[in-house]
Amino acid sequence: MQRVLILMSDTGGGHRASAQALATAFGERYGDRFNVQVIDLWSHYTPWPVNQVPKSYRTLVTDALWLWKLAWRASERDWLTEPGLRLVGRLVRRAMRRAFDEYQPDVVISVHPLMQHAPLGLLRHRLKSPIPFVTVVTDLISIAPVWYHREVDRCFVASQEAVRRAKLAGLGDEQIRLYGLPVRPAFARPVGEKKSLRLSLGLEADCMTALLVGGGEGMGPVGEIARSMAARLAADGRAAQLVVICGRNEALRRELAAHRWPLPVRVEGFVQNMPEWMAASDCVVTKAGPGTIAEALICGLPILLTGFIPGQEEGNVPFVVENGVGIYSESPAQIGAILSRWFGPERERLAAMGAKAKTMGRPQATFEIVEEIARLLGE
Ligand code: UDP
16 A cells, blocks of 8 residues: 655645545545545644644735735745745754654645645655655646745646746646646536435525635625625525525624525535535635636536635636636625626526536546556556
């Protein structure tokens, strides 16, 4: 049995979800031929204050966005990131060595922008280890330069723009692979027909259905948008329903569950069966999270984007809009009006965007990634 070590960090739903997607795909494809371990290297193996980085990220992108913007811009400057990464590398080296000793991996996979330099420095230059190291980039378009490291064996990306940036960072064709984002293998399986799926989820079978999400953390003005969408759809007399998925935002879930709605609204906390909720819906309303966008494309869902995290999600907005698979608006009133048109006079346009989305989805990406990693290990 070969040992696979996936390095992630719990900043947002995306990195953990990607790590789990890869682990599941290894299991589905190869049974127990691989032993896959996922570790949050930063939180569990590094000393304070480095282990606070994931928590600070959450605070930054919710309460101190200006500081996050500053940090993102700084990360695009080599002369600032190089010494920063060297310092972090020194701080975390011992803890990382402990993790490698413990797991004795045959391959290391990083699914986090801050986990190339330090682990590669240790493996290649201190331990002189020849084991393969691969990066699976979990952002779509706006890829921070720290994602790219010239010494990786493979760098898996999800867009032509990411390929372009990888080449700018000095990676060669033999290292770069374009397969798509690593979404859960469940998205690659058929989930059944829409109406029966709605019934099994306790939804109205014959209503147009909008799925509203704010990433794994339930971020952004989800409540305000939900109220605006419901009010507008009801005022326009649409036979429609909403599903609002609040993720880990329990306060939001409680608030929306207690609200009196003018049409059927289903409020959920963190759901494990996102493929079913998406397949039961007619469109998704979301911030520009890469995971949710990739999953919506696979499900052939038009995307109404309501915001983005500056930096890593910025490029996802033109990606969606210019490819004709969705629209961007930050105004709750406008979002309600757009949705009402989509569910009314613009149904054909909605269908055309959905069909285009379907052609862009990459349901097999996760399997293609793990198959290539398995080949690196001689499978
Ligand atoms: N997600 C989920 N259950 C929920 C909410 C979100 O499984 O209740 C998943 C969603 O399907 C996606 C990820 O969490 O895979 C969110 O990733 P995205 O890149 O959209 O946003 P992030 O949370 O990373 O900011």
